Amino acid sequence: MLSLYNTLTRKKELLKPLKKSCVSLYTCGPTVYNFAHIGNLRTYVFEDILKRVLQYNGLKVKHIMNITDVGHLTSDADEGEDKMEKGATREGKTAWDIAKFYTAAFIKDLKLLNILPADKMPRATDHIKEQIALIKILERKGFAYRTSDGMYFDTGKLADYGKLAAQNFKDKKAGARVEVNKEKHMPWDFALWKFSSKGAKRQMEWKSPWGVGFPGWHIECSAMARAYLGQPFDIHCGGIDHITIHHTNEIAQSEAAYDTPLARVWMHGEFVVIGEQEKMAKSVNNFLRLDALMKNGFSPLAYRYLLLGTHYRSPLAFSFSALQAAQNALDALYDAVRDFEKPRIGCAEFEEKFKSAVDDDLNIPKALGVMWNLMKSAYPSHAKAKSLLKFDTVLGLGLARVLGRHFIIPARIRALAQAREKARLARDWEESDSLRMQLENAGYQIEDAPKGYRIKKTHS
Ligand code: AMP
Ligand code: ZN
Numbered sequence: 001m002l003s004l005y006n007t008l009t010r011k012k013e014l015l016k017p018l019k020k021s022c023v024s025l026y027t028c029g030p031t032v033y034n035f036a037h038i039g040n041l042r043t044y045v046f047e048d049i050l051k052r053v054l055q056y057n058g059l060k061v062k063h064i065m066n067i068t069d070v071g072h073l074t075s076d077a078d079e080g081e082d083k084m085e086k087g088a089t090r091e092g093k094t095a096w097d098i099a100k101f102y103t104a105a106f107i108k109d110l111k112l113l114n115i116l117p118a119d120k121m122p123r124a125t126d127h128i129k130e131q132i133a134l135i136k137i138l139e140r141k142g143f144a145y146r147t148s149d150g151m152y153f154d155t156g157k158l159a160d161y162g163k164l165a166a167q168n169f170k171d172k173k174a175g176a177r178v179e180v181n182k183e184k185h186m187p188w189d190f191a192l193w194k195f196s197s198k199g200a201k202r203q204m205e206w207k208s209p210w211g212v213g214f215p216g217w218h219i220e221c222s223a224m225a226r227a228y229l230g231q232p233f234d235i236h237c238g239g240i241d242h243i244t245i246h247h248t249n250e251i252a253q254s255e256a257a258y259d260t261p262l263a264r265v266w267m268h269g270e271f272v273v274i275g276e277q278e279k280m281a282k283s284v285n286n287f288l289r290l291d292a293l294m295k296n297g298f299s300p301l302a303y304r305y306l307l308l309g310t311h312y313r314s315p316l317a318f319s320f321s322a323l324q325a326a327q328n329a330l331d332a333l334y335d336a337v338r339d340f341e342k343p344r345i346g347c348a349e350f351e352e353k354f355k356s357a358v359d360d361d362l363n364i365p366k367a368l369g370v371m372w373n374l375m376k377s378a379y380p381s382h383a384k385a386k387s388l389l390k391f392d393t394v395l396g397l398g399l400a401r402v403l404g405r406h407f408i409i410p411a412r413i414r415a416l417a418q419a420r421e422k423a424r425l426a427r428d429w430e431e432s433d434s435l436r437m438q439l440e441n442a443g444y445q446i447e448d449a450p451k452g453y454r455i456k457k458t459h460s
Helices: 038-056 083-091 095-112 124-140 217-229 246-258 290-295 300-308 320-338 348-359 364-376 381-395 411-425 429-441
Strands: 003-006 011-014 022-027 060-065 073-075 079-082 144-147 150-153 190-195 213-215 233-239 263-269 272-274 316-318 444-449 452-457
Touching: 003 263, 022 038, 022 217, 038 060, 038 233, 038 263, 038 272, 038 290, 038 300, 038 348, 038 381, 060 217, 073 083, 079 083, 083 095, 095 290, 124 144, 124 150, 124 190, 124 213, 124 217, 124 246, 150 246, 190 217, 213 217, 217 233, 217 246, 233 246, 290 300, 300 316, 300 320, 300 364, 316 320, 320 452, 348 364, 348 381, 364 381, 411 429, 411 444, 411 452, 429 444
Parallel strands: 022 060, 022 233, 233 263, 272 316
Antiparallel strands: 003 011, 073 079, 144 150, 150 190, 190 213, 444 452
8 A cells, every 4th residue: 555745735645546557657857958966866766766666566657757958947937048058058069969968968877876767758849849739728728928028827817826835826925036027927927938039049949829939848847748648647756846836837737728637646855965954956066976976986876775765755965974874785785695595485574564664655764674674684595585686676776686696706716716715724825815816806805704705796
């Protein structure tokens, strides 16, 4: 019985998929004008855990993640430059090249973190037609109005605008937020379509019934989610910053156009913070990439392990010492399972506890605790192996690649290790050291234990 916290209703709810055994999931993807930072990646790991837990419950998942390659402006209030065009100017490339480059870099990061691929990653620029069609419906129903720089959504026409964020916009004084565009009816009205500036040709622009320009940021998700998953669909996710603007506006457009909810469950992952509750943002200097963690000698899965230790609805303060602790724990886990026998029958009591933890709004920190208790238990290794591999379908720590690998250490390495042990017992230190060096050069380490020795691979 899987229960999930729904931001919209502000409570944990039992999941009841619209179709009996298949869940439709839409996760907002990256704006591909720069690399993803480790904060962004936390959101994708949270969504990956969600998907894996759905599958653990025997459900099929139809997962769509969009790629924002146009329309996301530097200010969430629909002002400023388009992030893509800005990135292109910064790097002296075209906006299309920038999109291609950073999409590929993003997919590489997802793979390194063992994140299961979405069924489709549709690009906003490939769905301009669908977005225009949606804006036309909004215009016909009286929810859109024109200003000198674009078509805007008239939030005042919706009685429940802001319900996701539990904000009552009606009572909010106009101008509470710094007002930039005086032509907007309400400060929080948002762009559906922006016009290209007069005399300046944009790299990314399209004809529309309202003039040449480009879609607003939120409209792409409303249009693509409906195109691929239908409306309503089951679960919509993103980081917490999406609650007040992006998802609030997706809901407004989609519900105004079609008089039916966009998604039933809305889930949001908390941020990675650095230092004193400071959020990590691409515009601030504390931008850390997965690549930087790897250059500091950490494995990407150590970062994944670190993320698993904090519940997705709590902020996570990143530090290198916490990452080191995660790396040590992961290495210890790998070391232990390397010597495990082939899996046979699992340990039911631990499997039950694991399942009830993950089913309780993805309580992965608790599930990790169950895993370590299993490791410490007196069950034989073939039983632990069976349960661990099951758990790893949720945790995604790559245990299948390591488990029992002790038994497949190449014969040449075993022979070297044996020769070294012989030399050591004969107190021939020179020979034993030289053999140890040979093993190390081949990527193996010998650990002397009270009852003989153990061969360890230095890189997992
Ligand atoms: P963006 O590429 O800026 O559109 O962001 C991609 C995803 O990362 C969105 O779902 C954001 O909510 C999320 N996000 C942005 N910053 C952070 C952060 N510091 N920690 C966790 N998630 C974040
Ligand atoms: Zn979105």
